[in-house]
Amino acid sequence: MSRWQQFEDNFGALPARQRVMIAIAAVLIIVLPMLSYVIMPDLEKASTLNTENQRLTQQIEQVSTAVEELKAEFDKDINEPLRQEIKQLQTSANNAQQSIERSEALQEVAQRKAFLNTVLNTSKSLKMQTLTAKEPRKVFETGSIALYEHAVEATFAGTYFETLAFVKELQSKHPNVIWAHFDYQVQSYPQGQVTLEWHLLSTDKEFISG
Template sequence: MLNNLQEKFEALTQREKIIVIAAILIGIWVGWDNFFYQPSQKKQQTLDKELTSLKQQITEQQLTIIKLESGSHIDPNLNNRNKLAELKAEYNRLQELMLQGSKSFVPPHLMASALSDILTKNNQLTLIKLDTLPVTTLLESKQPQRLPIYKHGLAITFFGSYLDTLNYLAALESLPWHFIWESIDYRVVEHPTAETTIKAYTLSFKESWLGV
């Protein structure tokens, strides 16, 4: 079947070949945007809002705790002590919620193996390279007491057809953890083989680098 398609493609004029390749690229972009990028962006935006809200609550609780602790030696009383205990308990609860929120993402030290292992299981795809990206913070904050969130990214490049590439992305989406897709670069090398570079990242409260 592939030979028949290749023969039909070779029989086309140069202009027709360009139109076919352009249509394939547009189809790839639409498929990736609808099935992977947009859902991933919505997940990320929801998580960002939740984490930002939690961080704001934690900061407010910390400031109140500091205020009560600094004034406890001046006017110690039972109400203040009870309020302080409640705030500390709430602070610990919020910190735990933050940690639970990060568990839905693939752990940084497992990200490289997750991307490469699933790719090698697909005999139609060939791994070219797997590179780490610089660690960055998700949200910049001038308040040192806020818990930082770090982005750990990878760029994976491989050869394969359009359908095999989509199957690979679908396999990644079916994992119990999820990634945040940053970009995809799909370039036809020799029809139907293309070179694809995918950049993805995960979130963590730890800055330690992921192993590759």
């Protein structure tokens, strides 16, 4: 009798429960190595591929987000802040222009000439010693708008009351002229000397002449 036949006889003599358990054990002995050498590597490979796919998916999402951000940046108008700043400057310049035009202190060319003629011809009692019209000086500028100061300085000889009458008359005729300096010095009582300086504002640089 061969060993295999003997094994079959012995196996057949065993109770059914033991035969089932031995059969299961035999199957496991055969299947487990297959799992280790065939199925498990495939499972591990599948897990690795799944991890790699997740990583690639994340990278794709990151790239897509970056592309959308770049697209949004390109869609922005890079000149918009500059345009807004220019618009604000233009508004400020227009407001300044309107304020200057409404200012009663501004003296046009004709008004400046009229003032100078008044200084020359008003007083019959005071004796003019010097009269100087200074070079116009720029005192303010915004954009294309500029404000100039025209200074006129004069020295007279006369009494205090003659000087006072002259000042009142000049203020009455030209109330918007700025009185920048007034200095009265007694020379030989009742005669004295007065030095006056006026400032006239304008938006042009034309020199004052009578």
